Structures are given as structure tokens and as C-alpha cells.
Amino acid sequence: MTAAIAPGPTAQAILRRRRARAGWLVLVLLALAGAAVLSVALGTRDVGWSAILAGVRGGTDTIAEAVVAVRVPRTVLAALAGAALGLAGAVMQGVTRNPLADPGILGINAGAAMAVVIGIAWFGMVRLEAFLWTAILGAGLAAGFVYAVGTMGRGGATPLKLALAGAATAIAASSFTVAIILPRNDIAGGVRSWQVGGVGGATWEAILPCLPLLAAGFVLCLISARSLNLLALGDEAAAGLGARVAWARASAALGAVMLCGATTAICGPIGFVGLVVPHLCRLLIGVDHRWLLPFSALAGAILLILADVLGRIVARPSEMDVGIVTAFLGAPVFIWIVRKRRVRDL
Amino acid sequence: MHAAPDSLATRVAVLRRRRARGRTRAAGGMLLLLLAGLALTLSLGQSFTPPGDVLRVLAGVEVPGASFTVGALRLPRAVLSILAGMSFGLGGVVFQTMFRNPLASPDIIGISAGASAAAVFAIVLLGWSGTTVSVLAVAAGLGVAAAIYLLSWRNGVAGARLILVGIGIAAMLESVIAYVLLRAPAWSLQDALRWLTGSVNGATLEQALPVLLSLALFGGLLLALRGSAELMRLGDDTAAALGVPLARDRALIVLAAVGLIAVATAVTGPIAFVAFLSGPIALRITGPGRAPLVPAALTGALLVLVADYAGQHLLPGRYPVGIVTGALGAPYLIYLIIRTNRTGGRP
Numbered sequence: 001m002t003a004a005i006a007p008g009p010t011a012q013a014i015l016r017r018r019r020a021r022a023g024w025l026v027l028v029l030l031a032l033a034g035a036a037v038l039s040v041a042l043g044t045r046d047v048g049w050s051a052i053l054a055g056v057r058g059g060t061d062t063i064a065e066a067v068v069a070v071r072v073p074r075t076v077l078a079a080l081a082g083a084a085l086g087l088a089g090a091v092m093q094g095v096t097r098n099p100l101a102d103p104g105i106l107g108i109n110a111g112a113a114m115a116v117v118i119g120i121a122w123f124g125m126v127r128l129e130a131f132l133w134t135a136i137l138g139a140g141l142a143a144g145f146v147y148a149v150g151t152m153g154r155g156g157a158t159p160l161k162l163a164l165a166g167a168a169t170a171i172a173a174s175s176f177t178v179a180i181i182l183p184r185n186d187i188a189g190g191v192r193s194w195q196v197g198g199v200g201g202a203t204w205e206a207i208l209p210c211l212p213l214l215a216a217g218f219v220l221c222l223i224s225a226r227s228l229n230l231l232a233l234g235d236e237a238a239a240g241l242g243a244r245v246a247w248a249r250a251s252a253a254l255g256a257v258m259l260c261g262a263t264t265a266i267c268g269p270i271g272f273v274g275l276v277v278p279h280l281c282r283l284l285i286g287v288d289h290r291w292l293l294p295f296s297a298l299a300g301a302i303l304l305i306l307a308d309v310l311g312r313i314v315a316r317p318s319e320m321d322v323g324i325v326t327a328f329l330g331a332p333v334f335i336w337i338v339r340k341r342r343v344r345d346l
Numbered sequence: 347m348h349a350a351p352d353s354l355a356t357r358v359a360v361l362r363r364r365r366a367r368g369r370t371r372a373a374g375g376m377l378l379l380l381l382a383g384l385a386l387t388l389s390l391g392q393s394f395t396p397p398g399d400v401l402r403v404l405a406g407v408e409v410p411g412a413s414f415t416v417g418a419l420r421l422p423r424a425v426l427s428i429l430a431g432m433s434f435g436l437g438g439v440v441f442q443t444m445f446r447n448p449l450a451s452p453d454i455i456g457i458s459a460g461a462s463a464a465a466v467f468a469i470v471l472l473g474w475s476g477t478t479v480s481v482l483a484v485a486a487g488l489g490v491a492a493a494i495y496l497l498s499w500r501n502g503v504a505g506a507r508l509i510l511v512g513i514g515i516a517a518m519l520e521s522v523i524a525y526v527l528l529r530a531p532a533w534s535l536q537d538a539l540r541w542l543t544g545s546v547n548g549a550t551l552e553q554a555l556p557v558l559l560s561l562a563l564f565g566g567l568l569l570a571l572r573g574s575a576e577l578m579r580l581g582d583d584t585a586a587a588l589g590v591p592l593a594r595d596r597a598l599i600v601l602a603a604v605g606l607i608a609v610a611t612a613v614t615g616p617i618a619f620v621a622f623l624s625g626p627i628a629l630r631i632t633g634p635g636r637a638p639l640v641p642a643a644l645t646g647a648l649l650v651l652v653a654d655y656a657g658q659h660l661l662p663g664r665y666p667v668g669i670v671t672g673a674l675g676a677p678y679l680i681y682l683i684i685r686t687n688r689t690g691g692r693p
Binding site: 100104105149150152159160161163164165167168169171172174175176178179182183196271272318320321323324327328330331332334335338339 | 449454497498500506507509510511513514515517518520521522524525528529539542543618619663664665666668669672673675676677679680683684
């Protein structure tokens with residue numbers, strides 16, 4: 001935290017850091033391209049390079065080409081969802097000044113999922129646009145509730161309280177979700193496969209309506225970078241430096257909620273991406289949110305694409321949903337973060 | 347020199363006797379409530395069976411109609427509810443007492459999830475049934491308990507770290523359960539719900555048998571060790587100074603508590619929050635003092651019995667017991683967090 005504001009890094013040091021960050025940026029972009037290529041090339045069915053090229057151009061003449069044509073939107077969705085979750089996680093960790101903030105841990109994905117299920121069951125929703133708005137509403141309500149419970153009283157939002165409030169909210173929301181699905185066998189099957197987050201059934205038709213919302217969420221989050229840097233100094237210091245604390249927090253949180261809600265509406269709840277990615281990025285490029293936020297988005301995209309590829313490879317001939325893979329990758333990181341901190345800070 | 351009639355020692359002794367009497371009375375009252383609940387669930391379901399018929403069925407007399415509804419449907423269900431509830435309540439309160447934290451209950455720190463994941467893996471993918479499932483569930487529960495303990499060890503185990511590590515492990519194990527359920531060849535929502543939230547649907551007396559045995563074995567072990575458990579609450583150093591073989595007794599206590607939770611979970615699934623709720627409710631009823639082992643077991647049994655009855659007959663639609671207890675437990679957890687905030691960090 002102090003590195004970014006400590007007085008007197010010389011001009012040379014700043015230049016060196018910039019160069020290092022630019023180097024990491026190039027590397028991350030290359031890794032993203034590599035992950036995308038892997039995601040199109042690898043899967044349950046082996047395909048040749050000629051089929052891959054034809055499939056990417058839209059050819060569906062052979063089975064191999066058709067397989068590739070399906071993998072392309074899937075890869076795009078994984079990239080979008082990963083970027084959204086990674087960015088949302090970084091913003092939430094900044095807004096709550098809390099290392100364990102993650103849309104999954106804080107129960108926000110569960111809230112979005114419950115809202116969508118309510119919409120399907122009680123209001124007969126079928127259109128994807130309706131799913132999106134409902135999911136964002138549910139995510140927002142859950143986020144507000146968890147934050148309110150976690151910060152109530154003295155001591156503010158410690159990681160333990162926020163995580164517990166999130167866990168309680170997630171359990172209540174999923175109990176309620178199951179109670180709604182249970183008497184309705186007609187929607188149960190669809191909801192069940194959606195409750196484990198996955199990007200398997202991606203189509204362009206499903207991706208396109210989300211783009212405006214995702215774009216708005218990305219913009220809201222990215223422009224909050226400067227105020228998040230100020231918030232990291234504490235509310236009083238941030239206010240003294242001219243930040244409108246409540247406003248900055250609310251707009252950044254709104255952006256994160258839009259990203260989580262939209263992602264949950266398309267993919268179902270995917271946990272731990274928002275937790276892991278910002279921590280890794282902080283190790284690479286430091287705590288300046290102006291760099292951390294875009295890096296978290298890119299790294300989130302890479303992580304989710306690779307997790308999806310991994311899920312296709314490990315469980316051949318079937319597939320493992322990406323939400324399960326991220327839980328397995330993310331939970332150890334979560335534990336590592338918990339172990340690293342002093343008990344007093346929990 | 348002899349002590350005055352109202353010396354401190356006498357006053358403490360009187361208070362202790364009064365407390366002990368109060369505890370016995372509370373436990374007796376809960377036992378009566380439990381019996382009343384049992385009578386209610388046996389005689390009143392979709393249809394009413396007169397108490398006389400219920401008693402005759404219990405005595406083994408063939409009563410047309412009632413023999414099926416009471417003997418084959420209601421009785422196994424009620425018995426399993428009570429036994430599982432006792433196991434969860436007892437196992438939960440032991441964990442909460444040992445870590446001196448109501449949040450360190452096995453269903454929050456992932457031990458129930460571990461047992462459930464092992465059971466669902468054995469049943470769905472390996473096709474096992476009966477005792478082998480229970481054994482695997484106990485082994486998995488112990489493994490998870492050991493993993494959480496080791497992972498949260500850093501110059502000693504702190505409650506907050508243990509709980510957070512447990513939440514992380516639980517998230518991982520829940521995705522294992524979800525994965526196994528998605529792989530299940532013939533997928534039924536009822537079966538899935540058992541492993542996600544816990545349910546006593548379709549209970550049989552054969553299923554209840556392993557739970558009864560584990561309750562007798564592990565529950566008896568816990569009651570036998572309750573003296574050293576009490577002393578451990580004073581802190582490790584004090585307990586060791588008072589002659590408690592710490593390592594041995596703690597290992598036995600953990601084994602027994604995990605065994606209770608895991609065997610019950612292998613049959614009913616992780617009935618949400620019963621382990622977490624029973625101890626604090628029992629403590630509220632019996633008042634402060636010794637760890638309320640027996641009252642917590644009775645509270646757990648009553649919770650599962652009543653919640654299952656409510657899910658079957660009182661709510662619109664039929665819900666498995668875990669949904670009802672989950673809906674009850676979450677607000678309590680939130681209340682506990684808020685109260686923790688007000689008391690400045692001490693739960």
C-alpha cells in the first residue's frame with residue numbers, strides 16, 4: 001500500500017517501474033492470446049489445425065470444423081466472464097479494503113442466482129435481457145445486505161465478519177432457491193446445470209445482449225481506479241485529499257455488481273476468480289489501482305479460459321464445469337491468504 | 347473456627363445445586379417436548395391416526411392402514427430425525443465448546459461437507475451402501491478436520507483463522523458434491539437435495555441403525571470425557587496442570603464428535619445448521635455453566651423433528667428438512683455476526 005504513495009521514488013525508479021509494468025502488460029496480452037488459441041484447439045475432441053482455421057472463419061462443413069465453431073463463442077464468453085469477475089473482485093477488495101472480498105465468498109453470486117430463479121418461477125421470465133436485469137438487482141441487494149451486516153457496529157468490516165455474513169447469505173439464498181425450484185420439475189433440470197457455473201453452452205445470441213451491460217460495468221469500475229487509490233488510505237485521508245468517499249464507493253460498487261450480476265446471469269455462479277486474480281496481480285505489478293484493475297481483468301480472462309480448458313481435458317470424455325475448476329484452484333489461494341494475515345486483522 | 351452459614355463456599359454450593367437442579371429440569375422439559383413432538387408426528391400427518399392405534403402399532407399389533415402409515419412411513423422417519431438430530435446437536439456443541447466459539451461448528455467449517463462429499467461419492471459413483479459408506483464418511487470427516495487444523499496452525503490455532511480456513515475448504519467440498527451430482531447417471535432432485543441440504547425422505551429403520559450405534563458409541567465416549575472437556579475450556583495450560591491428558595483426550599473428543607457428525611451425514615446428508623444451532627439454543631435454555639451436551643442433543647433432535655414436520659405438513663408444498671433448518675439458521679448466523687460486532691469481537 002505504501003509503495004505507491006511513499007515520498008521520493010526518483011524519476012529513474014518510476015521509469016523503471018513503468019517499464020516493468022509495460023513488460024508485464026505485453027506478457028499478459030501474449031498469455032491471453034495463447035490461452036485463447038489453446039481454448040479453441042483443445043477439447044474433448046481432437047481436431048487438426050486446418051479444421052481449426054476453417055472453423056474460426058465460420059466453416060461448419062465437417063464435424064471438426066463445427067466443433068471449433070462452437071468453441072469460439074465459448075472462449076469469448078470465458079474471456080468476458082473472467083475479465084468481469086477478476087475486475088469485480090479487485091474493485092470489491094478495494095471498496096471494502098478487505099483481502100477476502102470475492103463475489104462468490106460474499107454471497108453476491110448466490111443473490112443473483114436466487115433473483116433469476118425467482119424471476120423464472122414466479123414471473124415466467126424467458127428473455128435473456130430480463131435475466132440480466134434481475135440478476136443485477138439480486139446481486140446488488142445481496143451486496144448491500146452483506147456489506148451492511150458486516151460493517152454494523154464497532155470494528156467495521158473485518159474479513160471474518162464479511163466472509164461469515166456472505167456465507168450466511170449464500171446459504172439462505174440457496175435454501176430459498178431450492179425451495180422455489182423443488183415443486184417445479186419443469187424448470188429444475190435447467191436451473192440445476194446453471195447452478196454450477198459454466199461456459200459450456202455459449203452462443204453468440206446469448207453473449208450479445210450482455211455486452212452493453214458488461215461494457216458499462218467495465219467503464220464504471222475502471223474510472224474508479226483513482227478514487228480506489230485514495231480510499232486505500234482510509235476514509236478520512238481520502239476525504240481530505242478531495243475524494244467524495246460515499247459517492248466513489250457507491251459508483252465503484254455499482255460497477256462491480258453489474259459485472260457480477262451479468263456474468264452470473266449468463267454463466268451461473270462462478271466463485272474464486274475475483275478472489276485469486278487481484279492477489280496475483282498485486283504480486284506482479286503492485287497496488288496502484290490504475291494498473292491493478294486492467295491487469296485483473298486481463299488475468300481473470302486468462303484464468304477462466306485456462307480453467308475451462310482444464311475442465312475439458314481432465315474429465316474426458318465428458319467435461320468438468322468451470323465453476324468447479326475455479327473452486328479447486330481458488331480455495332487453496334483463499335487459505336493461503338488467510339494464513340498470511342495476523343489473527344488480529346481477521 | 348467454623349464457616350459461617352452464609353460463607354462463600356456454602357453460597358457457591360447452594361448456587362451450584364440450584365443450577366444443577368435447573369439443568370436437570372430443563373433437560374427433563376426438553377425430553378417431554380421431544381416425546382410430545384414424537385407423538386404428534388406419529389399420529390398426525392396427511393391423515394390422523396388415533397393415539398390408541400399408534401400405540402398398538404408400536405406394540406407390534408397389525409392395524410389395517412395404520413400399520414403402513416405409522417409403522418412403515420412415520421416411525422422410521424421420526425426415529426431417524428431424532429437420532430440424526432441428536433448426533434448433529436452433540437457433535438456441534440462439542441466443537442463449539444472446544445474452540446470456545448459458536449461459529450466453529452462442523453457445518454460451517456466444512457466437516458459436514460467433507461462427510462457429505464465422501465458419502466455422495468461412494469453412493470453415486472462407487473455404488474456402495476450401508477456401513478462402508480458410513481466408514482468412508484467418518485474417514486473423510488476426520489481427514490477434513492485434520493486438514494483444517496493443520497492449515498490453520500501458525501503458532502497455535504486461532505478461532506478466526508480456523509473458521510476462515512474451514513469456509514474455504516467447505517467451498518471446495520461443495521463443488522465436489524455438485525460435480526458428483528452432475529455426473530450421476532440417473533439424476534433425481536430428491537437424491538441431490540439430500541446431499542446438498544439434508545433430508546430424511548424415504549427413511550427406513552435399517553438406515554437408522556448405524557446412526558443409533560454411532561450415537562451409543564461416540565455419544566457415550568463424549569459423556570465419559572465430559573470432565574476433561576470442561577477443564578479444557580479453562581485453557582490448555584490450566585487443564586494440563588489439573589491433570590488432563592490433553593493430547594489423548596482431545597484426540598478422542600474430536601474423533602467422537604466427527605464420528606457422530608459423519609455417520610449421521612452419511613445417512614441424512616448434512617442437515618443444514620442443526621449442529622450450529624443446537625448448542626447456543628440449549629445454552630440459552632439451561633443457562634451458563636457447563637457445556638450443555640445432553641440438552642444440545644435433545645435440542646438437535648427436536649429441531650430436526652419439528653423442522654421436518656413443518657417442511658412436510660405446515661408449509662405450502664413439501665420441503666426436505668434441510669431447507670427448513672437452512673432458512674432458520676441463516677438469520678441466526680446473521681444475528682450472531684451483528685451481536686459479535688456490538689460486543690466488540692467476542693462472540
